[in-house]
């Protein structure tokens with residue numbers, strides 16, 4: 346990617362910044378990051394306050410609040426089972442949310458917008474590590490193809506706005522994320538929060554063995570959500586290009602190793618079994634993060650440390666979890 350696309354475009358700390366999905370894993374971390382940078386005009390609405398699939402409500406909201414900057418971190422999100430069981434919800438709700446927010450932002454001439462996708466947009470068998478230009482070069486992983494198509498449509502809509510209207514909107518593609526305010530539901534969550542909850546509950550109940558999903562052989566890359574939030578602000582401050590930018594740690598490991606790390610982090614000493622009737626998903630999706638690393642951003646939270654603090658957060662917030 347052309348490094349000239351990176352330059353100082355710092356967003357002013359008095360800009361009106363709308364963080365869509367500000368109570369979710371990513372949105373809440375982005376909100377904290379803006380706050381710690383001294384931003385005073387942050388705008389957020391819970392799902393109950395503003396239904397983003399309601400086009401008229403979204404346009405009314407933009408007309409009233411007139412944000413200068415938008416971070417689109419609201420989406421229907423879930424792990425492998427949620428994605429493969431409810432593909433209609435994942436494609437339909439995400440397309441509606443995106444189209445409504447991007448159309449309203451365009452109508453109101455929003456100056457800077459960051460759209461968040463996911464690394465599942467890349468082909469299932471893409472060459473590893475996956476570069477940004479692998480987009481649309483092969484078939485998708487079937488367990489999340491509906492979600493991925495919605496995210497690809499979002500990237501294309503951002504590129505189209507840049508082409509047709511010249512606005513400096515951008516997209517970022519994070520790897521698998523984890524951290525405080527994640528979804529810890531045993532059925533709909535991603536692997537890390539699912540394992541934290543499963544091993545912690547097994548420890549508390551002295552259960553002799555836990556059962557995880559799949560074979561444990563797929564490789565996954567993880568990034569702490571505070572590093573992700575720092576990358577979002579860094580991109581808004583520095584990046585102006587049509588191509589989506591990968592955001593990851595640059596390291597992956599087998600799910601079996603992740604399970605061992607989580608068991609250690611919670612202090613679980615029992616056995617682990619694998620339910621191979623559950624899907625494995627894509628075998629590997631390590632992303633190439635050289636574009637972002639070359640622009641001066643780097644991850645700061647090592648996986649073991651991130652796991653430790655997330656377990657602490659889980660223990661302190663167990664009563665306020667999403668189910």
Ligand SMILES: NC(=O)C1=CN([C@@H]2O[C@H](COP(=O)(O)OP(=O)(O)OC[C@H]3O[C@@H](n4cnc5c(N)ncnc54)[C@H](OP(=O)(O)O)[C@@H]3O)[C@@H](O)[C@H]2O)C=CC1
Nearest residue numbers: 366368369370371392396397418419420422461463521522
């Ligand atoms: N978590 C991960 O590992 C990864 C996430 N991402 C991307 O990051 C973004 C944020 O994900 P994440 O923070 O994990 O997801 P979360 O589920 O934690 O947060 C999403 C937020 O969006 C809100 N929301 C969802 N649908 C609507 C709607 N129709 N109207 C209004 N609000 C809505 C949710 O509210 P409520 O919960 O009340 O419905 C929630 O607060 C997504 O675009 C996702 O694709 C990308 C890669 C990995």
Ligand SMILES: C[C@H]1O[C@H](OP(=O)(O)OP(=O)(O)OC[C@H]2O[C@@H](n3cnc4c(=O)[nH]c(N)nc43)[C@H](O)[C@@H]2O)[C@@H](O)[C@@H](O)C1=O
Nearest residue numbers: 423424425463465489534535536539557558559624625626
């Ligand atoms: C971020 C990303 O997230 C999803 O893709 P995924 O990476 O396949 O997601 P996952 O975290 O759910 O699983 C990773 C691996 O872990 C295994 N696994 C074991 N035990 C549990 C378990 O208990 N829960 C879950 N969820 N997985 C488990 C599981 O079988 C798989 O092999 C998509 O939503 C996709 O759209 C997307 O963007």
